[in-house]
Amino acid sequence: MRRWELAIALDPGRELPLFLQLASAIADDIRSGRLKPGEPLPGSRELAAHLGLNRNTVVAGYDELVAEGLVNAKRGGGTFVAVPMPLPPQPPAAATQMPTYPLLPPLPLPATTGAPAPGTLILSNGAPDARLFPARELARAFRRAIERRGRVLITDADACGHLRLRTELAAMLARTRGLAVTPENLMVTRSIEQGIDLVARTLVLPGDTVAVEAFGYPPAWSVLRLAGAHLVPIPVDSDGMDVDALEALLEKHTLRAVFLTPHHQFPTTTVMSQARRARLAELALTRGFAIIEDDYDHEFHYEGKPILPIAAGAGRANTVYVGSLANLLAPGVSSGFIVAPPPVFVRLQSVRAASDARGDAAMECAVAELFEDGELLRHVHRMLQVYARRRDALADALTRYLGDAVTFHLPEGGMGLWARADEGINVARWSRAAEQQGVRFVDARRFDLRQQSQPFLRLCFSYHDEAELNEAVRRMAHALPHGRQIH
C-alpha cells in the first residue's frame, strides 16, 4: 500500500458482497483519477492482509474489475489500471453534414404540434387515459413472463408473434368478431401503423390505385403512397363510405384495394351500414380488389348490438383485417394484429421477416397472461363504462357551453366526437385562440386527403375525465370569436 491508499470502509453487513464493494471502491478511484492508467494495483495477498479480507475476496474483486475492462491482469503477474483507448478525433458539428446526393422530401403527415403549455386540456388526442391503464398488472405479468420462461423468451422469437398471444387473440377475434382466424393466419404487430404498413406492402405495387375515405387517417395514406399507391378519395357520410361513389369510380379505374375504417369511421365516427358493407363485399369479389379493413377501436361500442367486421362477412376472402388493443391497453404495448386469408398471409409473413424479423416475445406473453387470467376482459368492461360516461359528459358540455355554435350526433362508439361548426366560424382560427385559453383541439383539415379548409372538429373524450372535459369545453367557448360567445 505504497502510493495508493484505498479510501473505503468495507462493510460485511451490506447486501452487496464484499468483493463487489471492493471492486466498486477501486473503480471509483480509477474514474476519479486517484489511480492513474498503467499504475499497478497492490498484490492480492498484500491487499487482503491490509484490509483483513480473505485473499479470494480480493482475487474475485480484481476479476470483476478485469471483466469491467478497468484493469488488466498481465500474464507475468500483477494487475494494472487499464490504459483507455485513444479517443477518436472530435467529430465535426452535425449541422455541417450536407449530403452530396439529392434528398427525398419528408412524407406528408400532419405537422406535429409543439408541446402544450402546462395545464392545457387535450381534446386532440384519441389516446386512452393513461391513468386507467393496468400498468401494475402488465409490469407484473412481464416480470413473471421473464422469470418463468426467462432468457429463451427474450432471444427466441417468431416474426408472427408468440404463439401464446396469437392463440388468445385468435380465440377472442373468432368469438367476439366472427372472424375466420386461427393462430396460423394471425400476426401480432408492434402497432396498428406497422400493421397497415405491412399490409400495404403485401398488396400494393407501384402505380396501383387504392381508394380511401376522403376524410381519413393520414398515416395510412402515407404508407400506402410509400408502397407506390395512387390514392383516390371516396366521400363519407352518416352511413360510412359512399359505395355508390366507389362503384362510379370503378368505371374509370382498376382498383387494387380499398382502405377503410367501417366500424367507427375515422375521423367522422359514423358506422357503415349493413347494406353498404354487403355491396362493398360484392364489388370486391366480382371486380377483384382487396379490402383493407382498419378496425382500430372495435371494443369501444356503447350502443346497440355489436357490428361484425367486413372480414367476418361474405367478402372475407378479399379482406385483410387490421386491429390493435393499443387503445385498450396503451399505445406503447405490442398489441396490434393482422388477420389475412392464408394465401395472402404467405407474402405478409415474408414482408415482416425482412423488415422486422421478430416481435417482443416477453411483452407478448405478458399481454397473453392478461387474457388468460381474465384481467383484459374485466378491463374492457370497465373502460366501456368509463368512456361512455365521458362521451356523454362531452356532449352535455358542448350543448351547455357552445349551444348552436356546433352540431353533432352522439357517436355510437369510439373515442372521439365529430362536430360541425356553424357557418361563419373559422375553425382553424378558433383552434388557435383555444390554445391560448388552455385547451387544444384540431380542425378537420388535417384529416382531409385534399387538405382543404373544413367546418368540422374532432373532439376526443378518452384522455380526460368528466370534470376536465367540462372545463375544456368551457375554455373552447371562451375562445369563440366575439359575437359567437354564448356565455
Next chain:
Amino acid sequence: MRRWELAIALDPGRELPLFLQLASAIADDIRSGRLKPGEPLPGSRELAAHLGLNRNTVVAGYDELVAEGLVNAKRGGGTFVAVPMPLPPQPPAAATQMPTYPLLPPLPLPATTGAPAPGTLILSNGAPDARLFPARELARAFRRAIERRGRVLITDADACGHLRLRTELAAMLARTRGLAVTPENLMVTRSIEQGIDLVARTLVLPGDTVAVEAFGYPPAWSVLRLAGAHLVPIPVDSDGMDVDALEALLEKHTLRAVFLTPHHQFPTTTVMSQARRARLAELALTRGFAIIEDDYDHEFHYEGKPILPIAAGAGRANTVYVGSLANLLAPGVSSGFIVAPPPVFVRLQSVRAASDARGDAAMECAVAELFEDGELLRHVHRMLQVYARRRDALADALTRYLGDAVTFHLPEGGMGLWARADEGINVARWSRAAEQQGVRFVDARRFDLRQQSQPFLRLCFSYHDEAELNEAVRRMAHALPHGRQIH
C-alpha cells in the same frame, strides 16, 4: 337463497379481498352454468345475512360482476345474470378463402429451416447465447421504469425513441465510435431490420440502383428491393468490399446507394481496409451516392485497435449508420439505432412516424438504466472475453476434427467464422448429413445474391459454449462424405 346455493367458503385470511372472493365464486357459477342467463341474484341484504358479511362487501362484489359484464343491475332494483350476446355465425374454414385478386409473390428470403431435432447443436445461428443475457437485470429495470415513471411512460412515446435512451446511445456512439451524433439525429429502432427498412425507404425510389456485397445479408436485400431498388453485387475479398469493382460499376450505372457491412463483413467476417474505406467515401461524395453502413456487431472485436465506422470519417455527410445492441442484449429487446445527417433525418423521421409511430418507451428506459448504472459496459467486457474464448475453441475444434477439409482465417471480430470447404466436398450435401448427426450448419449459397452453389460455410460460435462447440465440430466430421473423414 332459494334456487341457488353459493358453493364456496369465503376466507377472511386470504390475500384476495372478501368482495373479490365473492365475485369470483359467483362468476364461476355463472360460467359453469349453475347460474343461468337472466336468473336473479339474491338481494345484497339477504346474501350478506346468509354469508355473515357486511352488506357493503356484497354490493362491492356485485359491482365487480357488473364491471366484468357477467351481471346486470336493473334500474328498478335487482341484479340478474347477464344474457350473453348471440354468437356470430360460425365462420367457414380458413382454407376456403381464396382472394379473387392477383396475389403478389412472397419476398425471396432463405427458406426457414424447420425446428431442429432435440439435442441438435446449432452453428447456423449468430444469435447471442441466451444463457448469458442479463435477463434479471433487464426485467428489474423494466419494472422500475414502470413503477417510477408509470403510466405516462407507456402511453407517452416518441417516434425517435425515448430521450433517455437516445441520450445514452448518442453519448456511447460519439465516445466509442467517433460518430457525429446527438440525441437529435439518432433514432431508436425495434430491430436492426427495422432500421435498414426505414433507411431504404428514406433513400431509395423505385428504379434506383443500389450496390450490395455479393455475399451479404438477405433481409437487407429484400427490403431494398421492396423499396424498388435494383441490386447489383460487388465482390468481397479479405479486405472487404472490392471498391475497384464498385468504381468500374459507376462507369455504367448511376448509383443511389451502397449497402455494406464494413466492420465484420456479413457473412465473410472480413474487415474492410482503411484504404478502401477512404476511397469509398471519396467516391460517394464526388459521385453523389449514399452509403448505408450496417455495423451490426461493432462491440465484438477481439484483436487490435478499434476500427472507426465509415460514418465517423470523411464520407460521413453521405453515410447513414445502422446498428443494434441486439447481439449484446437479446434480439427481442428494442435496441436498434440509426444515425443520419440532419438533412436526411427529416424524411427518416416521417417514414417512422407513418409506419410505426412510437417505440416501446418503457423498455427503452429499462435499457437506458442498464447504461446509466454501468451494467451494459460490464456486460460488454464480459461478453468480449466469453466470445473470444468460444471463437478460439471453434477454431481449435475445426483444426482437430476436420484437418484440411476446411480452411479459414481466425476472424478479428463478430460471432461467426467463414470457412472454405476443400474442393470435392459438396457443402449442401454435407450440411444435410450433419443435420442427421445432430449438428446444424448452413452452406453459403443462401448468402449469395445470385444463389449459386458455394464451397463456403459460415459457422457461428456465439450460441454454444466451448464444450458444445467441440462436440458440434466432432459431429460435423462424422457427417463428412466417406473418404474425407479424418477421424
